[in-house]
Amino acid sequence: MTTLILWRHAPTGYNLEQRLQGSLDIPLVPHGRAAARAAAERIGALYGPIAAVVSSPLTRAKQSAVELGAVARVDVVEQPGLTQRPYGEWEGLTWNEIQQRWPQEYDRRMQGLDPRIEGWGESAQVAERVGAALRSIALSGQTVVAVSHGSALTLGVADLVGMGPSAVTLGHLPHAAWNVLRQGSQGDWRIDGYALQAD
Amino acid sequence: VRTFVVRHGRTAWNAAGRLQGGTDISLDDVGVAQAHGAAQALGGIVAADVTIVSSPLVRAADTASALNSLLGTGVHLDERLRERSYGPWEGLSSDERRHGWPDAVERWKVTGDPGVEGIESQTEVIERMGLAINEWRDRASGDLVVFTHGGAARASVQSLIGLPPERRVMGLLGNGAWVRMHRRADRVWVLDQFNVTPASTPT
Helix, strand or coil, X not given: CCEEEEEECCXXXXXXXXXXXXCCCCCECXXXXXXXXXXXXXXXXXXXXXXXXXXXXXXXHHHHHHHHHHHHCCCEEECHHHCXXXXXXXXXXXXXXXXXXXXXXXXXXXXXXXXXXCCEXXXXXXXXXXXXXXXXXXXXXXXXXXXXXXXHHHHHHHHHHCCCCCCCCECCCXXXXXXXXXXXXXXXXXXXXXXXXXX | CCEEEEECCCEHHHHHCCCCCCCCCCECHHXXXXXXXXXXXXXXXXXXXXXXXXXXXXXXXHHHHHHHHHHCCCEEECHHHCCCCCHHHCCCCHHHHHHHCHHHHHHHHHHCCCCCCCCCCXXXXXXXXXXXXXXXXXXXXXXXXXXXXHHHHHHHHHHHCCCCCCCCCECCCCCCCEEEEEECCCCCEXXXXXXXXXXXXCC
């Protein structure tokens, strides 16, 4: 069965402070490595053998990916299409700070809409970009793990299964959690697991 | 508050790949262990204020009982949570279905509706399951745990999160595995987890 495991990176310091990262390159916190390793071991045990580990070029994803590469005994390959959505001028800020400075745009975001701010990655474009990257790395009859980011992966799933990019019904993907997507006989993608975790 | 939709543990027919539908088959030994595994895990997750509801079919009701034996809140049985009725396909293995109905089986795999006389339509399943889950969500003040079946869970979860029924998007839950969802104040359902199996549960 053609399988994609969509794995979110382990936590960073910005994540713990609830700061938006987007295209900012923030490394994992020290215990993030252990969280990545625990998830990697579970992913390897549940879905192995793993044919390829493909990562977003951002450090937090690559640091997570190498833990799985060690378990699966494959080299990590970078794929720019798996990078995070840019959050423009909101990058580095907390949601509280954003709500105070951009109350209207914050409300739009909470409704699943794109805020009208400088540098924001539009949902439709990010969904198409991540969806295309995911389709390009899938290997027929094999299991491939994509290591990426919360927003990017939620939009990527929406694109693979044909949901609109503003759908709010796919829940939050926690750090080091993963989704399982499998391809049916007609090339269609199916959600076999969502937001699964090591513990 | 959270809503859990749980598939029953394994039966001998699950193990043999026979479609059950409305046929009332009990858990086998592995299924009993899966029911206990799910009960242990869910028992540690749900709040003290919990409502347990179940399909009356024995494989679901016995899976629900395993959780109730830990929590003691009682189990409400609801006919609307039964498995989809598979009519002439009940009791048949995958090979037997493919041999007798090759085109209908392919249609079923892709669209969810085989178009065979006597098989309950997906629309009916979605409607009764959606009504039941929303109604129990309205009645429950805390966490809600719904024990049901593979086909019924798949179709209803897909519909609740706003996906049209014509194309299968949600996969099949494992035996003893569950979905976690929540319903927002505007009554929109959000998928939080799908196909969760505790690490200790036998498969």
